[in-house]
Amino acid sequence: MNVPKSNFSEWYNYVLEEAEILDIRYPVKGMPVYKPWGFKIMRRCFDLLEALLNSAGHDASYFPLLVPEEQFAKEGKHIKGFGSDVLWATHGGEQELERKLALRPTSETIMYPMFALWIRSHADLPLKVHQTVCVYRHETKATKPLIRGREVYWNEAHTVHANAEEAEMQVGEGVHIYKRFFDSLGVPTMILKRPEYDTFPGAAYSLAFDALMPDGKTLQVGTVHNLGDNFSKAYGIQYDDAHGEKKGVYQTCYGISMRCLAIVIAVHGDDKGLMLPSSVAPVQAVLVPIFFGKKEELLKKCEELRASLEAGGVRTKIDDEDVRPGEKYYYWDARGVPLHIEIGPRELDAGKVVLVSRDGRKKSVDEKDVLNEVKTMLEEQDKRLYERASKKLQASMKSAKSIDELKGIMNKEKGFVKIGWCEEEKCAEKVEVQGAAEIRGCEYNKREAMKCVACGKEGIAVWAAKAY
Amino acid sequence: MNVPKSNFSEWYNYVLEEAEILDIRYPVKGMPVYKPWGFKIMRRCFDLLEALLNSAGHDASYFPLLVPEEQFAKEGKHIKGFGSDVLWATHGGEQELERKLALRPTSETIMYPMFALWIRSHADLPLKVHQTVCVYRHETKATKPLIRGREVYWNEAHTVHANAEEAEMQVGEGVHIYKRFFDSLGVPTMILKRPEYDTFPGAAYSLAFDALMPDGKTLQVGTVHNLGDNFSKAYGIQYDDAHGEKKGVYQTCYGISMRCLAIVIAVHGDDKGLMLPSSVAPVQAVLVPIFFGKKEELLKKCEELRASLEAGGVRTKIDDEDVRPGEKYYYWDARGVPLHIEIGPRELDAGKVVLVSRDGRKKSVDEKDVLNEVKTMLEEQDKRLYERASKKLQASMKSAKSIDELKGIMNKEKGFVKIGWCEEEKCAEKVEVQGAAEIRGCEYNKREAMKCVACGKEGIAVWAAKAY
Numbered sequence: 001m002n003v004p005k006s007n008f009s010e011w012y013n014y015v016l017e018e019a020e021i022l023d024i025r026y027p028v029k030g031m032p033v034y035k036p037w038g039f040k041i042m043r044r045c046f047d048l049l050e051a052l053l054n055s056a057g058h059d060a061s062y063f064p065l066l067v068p069e070e071q072f073a074k075e076g077k078h079i080k081g082f083g084s085d086v087l088w089a090t091h092g093g094e095q096e097l098e099r100k101l102a103l104r105p106t107s108e109t110i111m112y113p114m115f116a117l118w119i120r121s122h123a124d125l126p127l128k129v130h131q132t133v134c135v136y137r138h139e140t141k142a143t144k145p146l147i148r149g150r151e152v153y154w155n156e157a158h159t160v161h162a163n164a165e166e167a168e169m170q171v172g173e174g175v176h177i178y179k180r181f182f183d184s185l186g187v188p189t190m191i192l193k194r195p196e197y198d199t200f201p202g203a204a205y206s207l208a209f210d211a212l213m214p215d216g217k218t219l220q221v222g223t224v225h226n227l228g229d230n231f232s233k234a235y236g237i238q239y240d241d242a243h244g245e246k247k248g249v250y251q252t253c254y255g256i257s258m259r260c261l262a263i264v265i266a267v268h269g270d271d272k273g274l275m276l277p278s279s280v281a282p283v284q285a286v287l288v289p290i291f292f293g294k295k296e297e298l299l300k301k302c303e304e305l306r307a308s309l310e311a312g313g314v315r316t317k318i319d320d321e322d323v324r325p326g327e328k329y330y331y332w333d334a335r336g337v338p339l340h341i342e343i344g345p346r347e348l349d350a351g352k353v354v355l356v357s358r359d360g361r362k363k364s365v366d367e368k369d370v371l372n373e374v375k376t377m378l379e380e381q382d383k384r385l386y387e388r389a390s391k392k393l394q395a396s397m398k399s400a401k402s403i404d405e406l407k408g409i410m411n412k413e414k415g416f417v418k419i420g421w422c423e424e425e426k427c428a429e430k431v432e433v434q435g436a437a438e439i440r441g442c443e444y445n446k447r448e449a450m451k452c453v454a455c456g457k458e459g460i461a462v463w464a465a466k467a468y
Numbered sequence: 469m470n471v472p473k474s475n476f477s478e479w480y481n482y483v484l485e486e487a488e489i490l491d492i493r494y495p496v497k498g499m500p501v502y503k504p505w506g507f508k509i510m511r512r513c514f515d516l517l518e519a520l521l522n523s524a525g526h527d528a529s530y531f532p533l534l535v536p537e538e539q540f541a542k543e544g545k546h547i548k549g550f551g552s553d554v555l556w557a558t559h560g561g562e563q564e565l566e567r568k569l570a571l572r573p574t575s576e577t578i579m580y581p582m583f584a585l586w587i588r589s590h591a592d593l594p595l596k597v598h599q600t601v602c603v604y605r606h607e608t609k610a611t612k613p614l615i616r617g618r619e620v621y622w623n624e625a626h627t628v629h630a631n632a633e634e635a636e637m638q639v640g641e642g643v644h645i646y647k648r649f650f651d652s653l654g655v656p657t658m659i660l661k662r663p664e665y666d667t668f669p670g671a672a673y674s675l676a677f678d679a680l681m682p683d684g685k686t687l688q689v690g691t692v693h694n695l696g697d698n699f700s701k702a703y704g705i706q707y708d709d710a711h712g713e714k715k716g717v718y719q720t721c722y723g724i725s726m727r728c729l730a731i732v733i734a735v736h737g738d739d740k741g742l743m744l745p746s747s748v749a750p751v752q753a754v755l756v757p758i759f760f761g762k763k764e765e766l767l768k769k770c771e772e773l774r775a776s777l778e779a780g781g782v783r784t785k786i787d788d789e790d791v792r793p794g795e796k797y798y799y800w801d802a803r804g805v806p807l808h809i810e811i812g813p814r815e816l817d818a819g820k821v822v823l824v825s826r827d828g829r830k831k832s833v834d835e836k837d838v839l840n841e842v843k844t845m846l847e848e849q850d851k852r853l854y855e856r857a858s859k860k861l862q863a864s865m866k867s868a869k870s871i872d873e874l875k876g877i878m879n880k881e882k883g884f885v886k887i888g889w890c891e892e893e894k895c896a897e898k899v900e901v902q903g904a905a906e907i908r909g910c911e912y913n914k915r916e917a918m919k920c921v922a923c924g925k926e927g928i929a930v931w932a933a934k935a936y
Binding site for chain 2: 026028031034035036039043059063064065071085086091092095110113114117134
């Protein structure tokens with residue numbers, strides 16, 4: 001690669017292009033094209049997420065893109081929260097539509113009127129569905145590929161419960177699923193309860209997963225909302241309890257977007273380009289035959305190895321292009337493939353191959369042990385990726401007793417800074433203006449007393465950071 | 469079920485509801501909600517299709533939903549062909565957008581400007597991508613769930629080639645893939661070359677897969693288009709050949725929509741409801757314990773059997789609800805599950821289970837043989853489904869020497885009727901008005917001389933049918 005990761009912003013854009021993740025030249029702002037390599041990685045991320053949701057009893061489904069205006073407006077805070085960001089379809093051909101249709105910015109207003117039809121009795125609860133779709137937000141802020149765009153590829157889950165306690169427990173399950181998901185990507189996260197003013201429009205409260213970017217800023221990579229009964233009241237979702245009485249329901253929703261791809265790229269990549277955890281690598285091992293004679297025999301051996309690795313569950317590719325091995329390594333390293341397997345005439349004669357991990361570990365192994373050795377090497381590298389990222393996150397965590405101290409950190413290395421806050425919005429504004437950091441919230445299920453850095457009154461410990 | 473299949477139209481809507489395929493009560497015309505069971509079947513269909521495309525070298529990708537107006541208008545016939553059907557997004561919040569954005573009715577106008585950027589030399593060809601997305605068509609005709617809607621869930625493949633011959637060969641590959649796909653659904657099809665006036669807007673010619681519906685009408689379930697160089701000229705897609713000369717490219721595209729789910733439902737279902745080929749059944753076998761005492765032992769045995777069936781690749785579910793077995797059979801039969809496995813105290817003692825296929829074959833087998841017997845029974849039933857459907861299609865194929873004869877058939881059993889046609893549009897109109905049938909085209913790669921039923925001149929054999 002030509003751009004070092006220390007120059008993160010330029011590196012990021014360079015990697016998106018060089019590793020063929022995206023093409024940002026599509027002529028609608030904030031709507032890039034996902035190229036095959038990028039899309040494959042992203043789909044693997046969502047396959048993992050969907051499998052976790054399915055096995056926890058969420059059912060995949062599909063709801064329409066378009067929301068009639070009156071249906072969209074039913075939950076007051078929600079429509080206000082999205083207002084100017086909503087894209088509207090107004091015409092079919094030259095004809096004006098009878099009523100405007102919103103392109104979903106998220107699907108509460110689409111799903112919940114249907115939930116009102118579906119839910120009759122206690123037996124219909126809990127209802128847990130999810131869908132992977134694009135949502136649309138007419139962002140006026142600067143867009144950034146995979147981070148802030150007008151077309152957001154994501155998975156959203158929505159659940160309905162008989163009472164507030166069950167909804168509260170569901171929030172816990174959502175958090176647990178998301179935690180496992182980011183773990184499987186090797187990405188450590190902070191789970192924070194957002195301040196009230198930063199809650200999802202219409203929610204009772206919002207939890208968010210924040211990850212550390214290489215420049216010390218934080219990226220929100222997932223959210224879990226307890227919706228309470230705000231939406232169910234607005235959309236009339238009720239059920240008959242055991243005594244035949246009508247009762248209102250309680251809801252949750254949670255979502256993870258294409259930012260999961262952004263964070264994988266940002267956290268794991270290095271000066272050579274992308275570095276993918278094996279869980280989401282479209283190709284986990286590349287076989288590179290080194291041709292000094294014996295070409296046919298080498299290719300035959302590669303094909304044998306490929307077949308046995310694939311049968312053992314390792315996604316494997318042979319790179320038999322007629323270019324120098326160095327070029328091949330460069331190519332696959334830039335695309336983040338976790339492992340390459342070299343085999344030349346010498347290895348062929350000795351019944352050996354050389355395994356080289358993307359982060360530079362090298363090992364000569366017996367041909368008959370290849371499958372196990374490859375699996376072990378992938379696992380070990382995955383572990384190193386996660387540990388390296390965790391150490392970075394830990395190292396970024398500081399605390400500050402004053403706004404000045406906070407500002408000092410934010411002007412240098414940034415990261416997550418623990419401060420006290422009285423939970424008043426005007427103090428949060430002070431922190432933001434004078435301390436150059438946003439209050440991201442307190443840790444999930446953890447309230448610790450700490451004096452407010454802005455007003456000095458009693459408060460709680462929260463994490464502040466500079467957000468993307 | 470309460471509606472016999474002989475009353476097809478009512479049966480179809482009833483099955484969609486009863487088997488929880490769709491909810492058509494969503495308040496935008498032509499945009500139903502896919503319920504979990506329906507969505508799972510549909511996703512299995514598309515998983516099969518995507519796997520076939522991938523293994524033939526098509527890369528999954530994702531292109532944006534929205535097309536700027538000027539980009540949409542570049543290929544003259546194409547925009548004219550879609551004109552009044554296009555939905556337009558015109559506002560972000562209250563603000564009018566700088567330029568109107570079309571919701572893709574199909575993605576040529578989105579992909580091809582990007583292909584013009586991507587393709588430089590012969591080495592970049594062929595380019596083969598596909599994507600599974602929704603497309604939007606502001607249908608003014610009556611909508612019908614999964615058959616004609618305003619939100620069309622589909623997979624579209626697009627390919628680019630160095631010359632016309634390669635594009636022509638690619639059409640062959642597309643046809644081959646689609647044929648395999650419909651075979652795997654147990655759905656026999658006719659592959660017909662559409663008349664010129666019925667060609668996809670902008671294409672050189674169009675092939676289509678037509679399937680027979682239970683009411684004798686035909687449903688177009690897939691199309692393969694040779695685009696020639698119409699689009700590449702409009703979008704300036706060129707490459708440098710071996711001599712450094714700029715050359716234009718030739719393209720193809722092909723698509724299959726959620727109609728693949730409609731046809732599976734329509735072709736295989738019976739008076740009991742859905743009947744699914746095992747390839748797309750979300751659950752392939754349901755274990756039904758018959759509780760006359762020994763409940764715990766029976767459940768333990770079911771769990772054992774489930775685990776071994778799942779390990780053997782059979783999607784298996786235990787139905788341990790506290791209702792009568794008959795109710796369970798009714799429930800799972802209506803949802804199309806291919807097989808149920810009964811096990812009561814008598815079977816438990818004898819080390820046996822009873823397998824019952826959805827189409828009524830029954831067999832008592834040794835517990836240790838369950839996996840093999842289940843697989844065999846699923847295969848055999850799949851074969852019977854396909855054979856039954858093929859026989860129906862064959863039986864529906866007639867021929868007519870005059871428009872009157874054609875009309876006679878169309879007024880009764882319908883089906884596919886072979887007629888002669890001179891290839892003039894006005895004779896096709898006569899056939900449609902007087903013969904009550906559309907000309908669907910001649911068989912793929914087959915031109916047979918036959919006198920036109922409308923004007924008596926020399927012509928070719930084509931198939932006419934009443935189309936959905």
